[in-house]
Amino acid sequence: MYYTLLIKKKYNFSGGIKCLSINTELDNYIINYIPYPKEFFVHVKYNTLKKNMLRVKINQKVLCGEPLTFGDCLSVPIHAPTSGLIKNIEFNSNCFGINKENIKITIISDYLDQWIRLKKINNYKLYSPQSLIKIIYRSGVVGLGGAYFSSSKKLMLSINKVHTLVVNAVESDPYITADYCLMNNYLNEIFIGCEIISWISKVKNIFIVIQEDKIKLISQIKLLIQNKPLFKICIFKKKYPAGSSKIIIQSLTGKDIPYGQHSIDIGYLIFNIATVYAIKRAVINGEPLIQRIVSLYNDKNHLSKNFLIRIGTPINFFLNYLKIKNNLDYMIYIGGVFMNNILIDLNYSISKDINCVLIRKYEKKTKKPINYSCINCGYCVQVCPVNLLPQKLYLHSKYNHHEKAKSSYIMDCIECKICEKVCPSNIPLVKYFKREKIIQNEIDTEIKRKKMFFNHFQQREARILNQKTIVHENKNDFNNTNLMKFSVLEKTSKKEFVNKQEIEKNIRKEILRSSIERAKLKK
Numbered sequence: 455m456y457y458t459l460l461i462k463k464k465y466n467f468s469g470g471i472k473c474l475s476i477n478t479e480l481d482n483y484i485i486n487y488i489p490y491p492k493e494f495f496v497h498v499k500y501n502t503l504k505k506n507m508l509r510v511k512i513n514q515k516v517l518c519g520e521p522l523t524f525g526d527c528l529s530v531p532i533h534a535p536t537s538g539l540i541k542n543i544e545f546n547s548n549c550f551g552i553n554k555e556n557i558k559i560t561i562i563s564d565y566l567d568q569w570i571r572l573k574k575i576n577n578y579k580l581y582s583p584q585s586l587i588k589i590i591y592r593s594g595v596v597g598l599g600g601a602y603f604s605s606s607k608k609l610m611l612s613i614n615k616v617h618t619l620v621v622n623a624v625e626s627d628p629y630i631t632a633d634y635c636l637m638n639n640y641l642n643e644i645f646i647g648c649e650i651i652s653w654i655s656k657v658k659n660i661f662i663v664i665q666e667d668k669i670k671l672i673s674q675i676k677l678l679i680q681n682k683p684l685f686k687i688c689i690f691k692k693k694y695p696a697g698s699s700k701i702i703i704q705s706l707t708g709k710d711i712p713y714g715q716h717s718i719d720i721g722y723l724i725f726n727i728a729t730v731y732a733i734k735r736a737v738i739n740g741e742p743l744i745q746r747i748v749s750l751y752n753d754k755n756h757l758s759k760n761f762l763i764r765i766g767t768p769i770n771f772f773l774n775y776l777k778i779k780n781n782l783d784y785m786i787y788i789g790g791v792f793m794n795n796i797l798i799d800l801n802y803s804i805s806k807d808i809n810c811v812l813i814r815k816y817e818k819k820t821k822k823p824i825n826y827s828c829i830n831c832g833y834c835v836q837v838c839p840v841n842l843l844p845q846k847l848y849l850h851s852k853y854n855h856h857e858k859a860k861s862s863y864i865m866d867c868i869e870c871k872i873c874e875k876v877c878p879s880n881i882p883l884v885k886y887f888k889r890e891k892i893i894q895n896e897i898d899t900e901i902k903r904k905k906m907f908f909n910h911f912q913q914r915e916a917r918i919l920n921q922k923t924i925v926h927e928n929k930n931d932f933n934n935t936n937l938m939k940f941s942v943l944e945k946t947s948k949k950e951f952v953n954k955q956e957i958e959k960n961i962r963k964e965i966l967r968s969s970i971e972r973a974k975l976k977k
């Protein structure tokens with residue numbers, strides 16, 4: 455009875471926008487395949503990896519699934535998507551408009567697709583959570599919903615801290631169908647993945663979150679969870695952006711995840727459906743993460759097809775195979791309709807965090823859209839799913855009122871772009887928010903650095919004071935000339951007693967000196 459009531463209840467959230475459903479015929483959920491290219495370009499984000507963490511060198515032969523990099527506490531290893539030869543390793547390749555550093559590893563395929571020896575596991579319950587987490591780490595599993603966060607790290611943090619696993623089966627963008635395609639084809643394997651995660655984290659509930667229009671999948675899930683008391687299905691209203699983890703947790707529990715914290719901190723471990731599947735493949739099949747499902751979406755004719763693609767496949771190759779000529783006819787974006795980033799280099803390749811390639815026919819625009827001033831209409835406030843005041847945030851960001859922007863919770867913005875879409879003045883709001891967030895992060899780092907310097911300084915002062923006290927107390931016993939060489943101690947011997955004011959004066963002096971040094975460094 456409780457179960458029936460639960461599935462009848464539809465979870466909702468304030469704000470957001472309803473989107474027109476695209477044609478969700480079954481063939482949208484069929485997995486399509488493309489042949490392997492001759493050259494794979496594996497991009498490694500430099501900011502999560504140090505250059506000396508490469509495991510391969512130029513002209514080295516590699517097997518499919520062989521690790522190309524060492525991981526560390528922040529990043530997971532990245533694996534060869536096929537067997538072949540390392541042709542080139544390039545640093546600082548920059549593929550998006552933004553200046554992000556990358557390492558680009560070019561692999562020439564031998565078309566044999568020879569795999570490394572995979573270590574399969576039949577009964578994962580014979581392994582400790584820690585050893586399963588190690589396997590997941592070595593397999594290079596990261597959040598495939600776009601977060602790119604190491605899944606092993608998330609699992610490690612969750613042990614003895616969470617009571618509920620939330621499986622996010624809501625697509626972040628309403629027109630991407632990659633996750634639904636995956637569920638349609640591998641639902642049983644996804645359930646095994648859920649069980650592995652619950653074995654590791656010892657959760658007491660597993661919530662599968664899905665949107666109301668996925669009727670066929672909902673009935674399949676209902677059948678599968680019939681005799682599994684651990685599982686519950688939670689149905690969400692069809693709205694954008696229901697896929698954000700912040701919104702899911704807020705809708706399920708009524709609790710907000712405070713800025714700087716994670717859902718784990720309030721007892722919820724949240725994984726995207728594709729990540730759960732990758733965890734199953736890593737543990738049971740011993741497979742490293744070298745491929746993912748990517749939606750190809752055309753917003754003009756609402757075409758959405760899904761392809762199982764190896765990581766490192768150049769986007770140019772993918773588009774050529776589909777006879778989508780080049781960027782003179784089409785504009786190519788990464789991400790769905792809302793989150794799109796224009797791609798300026800078609801030699802960029804599919805990476806673990808790409809779930810959609812969006813194509814738009816190039817249209818010559820006679821006029822650039824004009825951005826008018828904010829008219830305070832409040833449309834943006836009505837749609838914001840995290841209850842922010844976008845027009846205020848805009849003004850604070852534009853005029854560099856950093857304190858006010860912070861106190862208006864700019865860091866809670868999930869950059870869903872709905873406010874921007876509904877704005878009648880065409881203001882590129884999220885562009886301002888992104889810039890302001892970068893500044894806020896810089897301010898935060900500076901404050902932390904100052905605190906750290908100040909702590910170090912206080913510790914040093916305490917040490918010196920301690921020495922002085924010892925010297926003063928044992929003045930008569932100190933004949934050690936070496937010790938007296940230190941200027942501080944020399945001074946001490948002259949002074950009977952060091953008062954608090956003097957220390958504070960020294961602290962101020964030291965702060966001034968270190969800030970002058972920092973200013974010089976900046977120059």
Ligand code: SF4
Pocket residue numbers: 837838839840841842843844866867868869870871872873874883884
């Ligand atoms: S982009 Fe930020 S401010 Fe705008 S609607 Fe989304 S969460 Fe709210």
Ligand code: SF4
Pocket residue numbers: 827828829830831832833834835844845848873876877878879880881
């Ligand atoms: S929707 Fe645009 S014009 Fe209206 S209040 Fe928000 S920012 Fe201003």
